[in-house]
Amino acid sequence: MDMLLPFLDISGPDGQHFQVELEKDAVTIGRFDQFNDIALSPDPQQLITRKVHCTLEHDLYGWWVADNGSVNRTFVRRGDDIQIVQGRTLLNEGESIRILGRLTETGEPLYWELTFSDPLGTRPSGPPRQVAYLEYDWIEARLYRVEGSRRLEIHEIRPQEHKLIRYMEQRNRANGNVAVMCSYEELLAAVWGEEAYHTEGDINHLIWELRKKLEPDPKAPRFLETVRGLGYRLVTSPRGKEEA
Known part of the structure; x- marks a missing residue:
């Protein structure tokens, strides 16, 4: 089924896979579904913030991911490059949000990966303007x-x-x-x-x-x-x- 709205293609550390359409201009992501629009669970090691680990925010210039002061941080993958979200970062088509989901017995980190797609989105004609x-x-x-x-x-x-x-x-x-x-x-x-x-x-x-x-x-x-x-x-x- 074709997605008319922007969406996240979500893969978890233990083989989870689902998609979520972004129907609102502000979407919260965290551990518990009662506190967030998108819940990343199970999280038995409690690595993800229970109340809003990060948010997705839409404005005239696109979709941004904003870390909410989380302990284990939020990351963005652009191709082979992985960056820590320092406050707020603009997402482009095909880029992924990465959130630590599990540590193996040997300490290897496994991540939730939320790949952003908005193929029908309107493209901005210029750089972001200064806001109040x-x-x-x-x-x-x-x-x-x-x-x-x-x-x-x-x-x-x-x-x-x-x-x-x-x-x-x-x-x-x-x-x-x-x-x-x-x-x-x-x-x-x-x-x-x-x-x-x-x-x-x-x-x-x-x-x-x-x-x-x-x-x-x-x-x-x-x-x-x-x-x-x-x-x-x-x-x-x-x-x-x-x-x-």
Whole structure:
């Protein structure tokens, strides 16, 4: 059957094989199916991140793979060349995402290989354009929205909002300045520490208040993105900057 949508042809370390059409513009990949659009299982050695090992993201210029700060990293195979995904990498036809799936008794690594194909995709006519992003000044504790040559400071950020922004920006910086999905559990600990009476609802309220300050349209967020059912991502650098 011909695939009309872009798809992944997936092979596992123990002979698994299946295909997945990419029906959404953001697709999560990880160990457990309850947390991810594509689940790579079984994973008895727990080598794959259970909540979002990496994501596939589509924009005007194609499909990108973004590592989500995983312990065992995400790789891309281009022919005979294998590269570590440093933050976010553009995928081309026939290239493969590689994720460590198993170590043999002798320590040999075996991988999941997810080969990308989009034969009917629209090709971009030029290089990626610069996009809007957030910038956080740790020394002065100031937050800015950057759009092209414009740099606008965001005022009236409350202490709890600063804690959330600082934590998410730090996670991004450790991931090559590419947005990392931060779970509700992480954000609750970052903002309130060991105060156990706070809930996901408190995080949702804090995010909504921040969006009203950051976003041109809080109902269509560009900077504080929802990862449905899991948490949020903060866009704090130009996406695809390394590929431009």
